Amino acid sequence: MNKDKLILRTRFIERASHWFMVICFFAVALSGLSWFFPSLNGLNAVFGTPQLARILHPFFGVVVFLLLMFLFVRFVRYNLPEREDLQWFKNLKQVLAGQHEPALNIGKYNAGQKILFWGIMGLISLLLLSGVVIWRPYFAPLFSIPTIRIGLLVHALAGISLILLIIGHAYLAFWVKGSIRGMVTGYVSRRWAKTHHDRWYRQLNSKQSKAGSDK
Ligand code: HEM
Numbered sequence: 001m002n003k004d005k006l007i008l009r010t011r012f013i014e015r016a017s018h019w020f021m022v023i024c025f026f027a028v029a030l031s032g033l034s035w036f037f038p039s040l041n042g043l044n045a046v047f048g049t050p051q052l053a054r055i056l057h058p059f060f061g062v063v064v065f066l067l068l069m070f071l072f073v074r075f076v077r078y079n080l081p082e083r084e085d086l087q088w089f090k091n092l093k094q095v096l097a098g099q100h101e102p103a104l105n106i107g108k109y110n111a112g113q114k115i116l117f118w119g120i121m122g123l124i125s126l127l128l129l130s131g132v133v134i135w136r137p138y139f140a141p142l143f144s145i146p147t148i149r150i151g152l153l154v155h156a157l158a159g160i161s162l163i164l165l166i167i168g169h170a171y172l173a174f175w176v177k178g179s180i181r182g183m184v185t186g187y188v189s190r191r192w193a194k195t196h197h198d199r200w201y202r203q204l205n206s207k208q209s210k211a212g213s214d215k
Contacts, residue, residue: 006187007204014074015186021067024060025166031057032159058135065128072121078108079118084199085111103198110197116169123162130155 010018027046031053034043044053087104088095088111095104095112104110109117132139133151140148173179178192193201 005190007190007193007201008186009182009188009193010186011074012186014071015183017067017070018183021064021071024064024067028057028060028064029159029163029166033163036156036160058131061127061131065124068121068124075109075117079114081111081114082107085114088112100195105199106197107203108197108200112172116165119165120162120169123158123165126154126158127162130158 030043030046033040034046034053044050047053047056084105084107088106091104095110130151133143134140134148134155143151173183176196178188179196182188182192190201193204
């Protein structure tokens with residue numbers, strides 16, 4: 001791999017957290033779906049047996065939450081709303097058509113990715129809070145029956161919403177060729193960066209040339 005032509009997009013610790021979290025997320029999501037839809041009952045085999053699934057689902061859920069909070073801390077500064085995001089919204093037609101000219105002044109993540117980021121973080125927080133309320137035998141006895149009922153409803157709605165959001169996230173990750181490589185190897189090509197995240201690319205270049213002239 002010629003690293004001169006490549007740019008570091010995601011560090012090892014972030015990639016490891018992302019993929020470990022994805023594995024845990026699939027186990028939690030599949031077991032959750034198995035209780036929600038009776039026809040999908042067999043999916044709780046993801047944890048071995050239905051009993052194990054019932055015990056492990058909440059613990060793995062907490063692991064997903066903690067890993068996402070780690071990613072939150074690492075990525076939040078790149079996902080804050082900026083005035084430049086308006087340009088992405090105004091040219092949504094061009095974005096959906098996969099056209100990259102004219103460049104849209106996009107930073108490390110585009111406005112769509114930012115919405116997804118906040119959606120994921122909001123929903124996982126709702127899942128944790130509602131999950132604690134309905135977690136038998138540990139915490140549920142601390143709450144009244146009506147509160148547990150609301151907890152169950154919120155948990156189911158947030159779970160289904162997050163699964164749909166992640167299907168969209170994975171689809172887009174495959175659709176934009178080169179982004180999976182960025183999350184697997186950590187590196188993207190200069191061309192990829194210039195095409196999809198032109199402002200981020202310019203910022204990196206000016207940092208590099210500044211560092212070069214400081215030497
Ligand atoms: C097969 C499933 C998945 C694939 C293929 C995938 C792929 C990716 C890729 C390629 C990126 C980097 C995007 C870029 O550099 O522009 C990314 C970022 C990210 N992914 Fe995933 N992902 C998957 C599942 C998940 C799940 C289950 C979650 C959370 C529940 C998640 C949360 C995130 C977050 C928070 C980021 C950072 C995005 C940002 O900061 O705006 N991913 N993912």
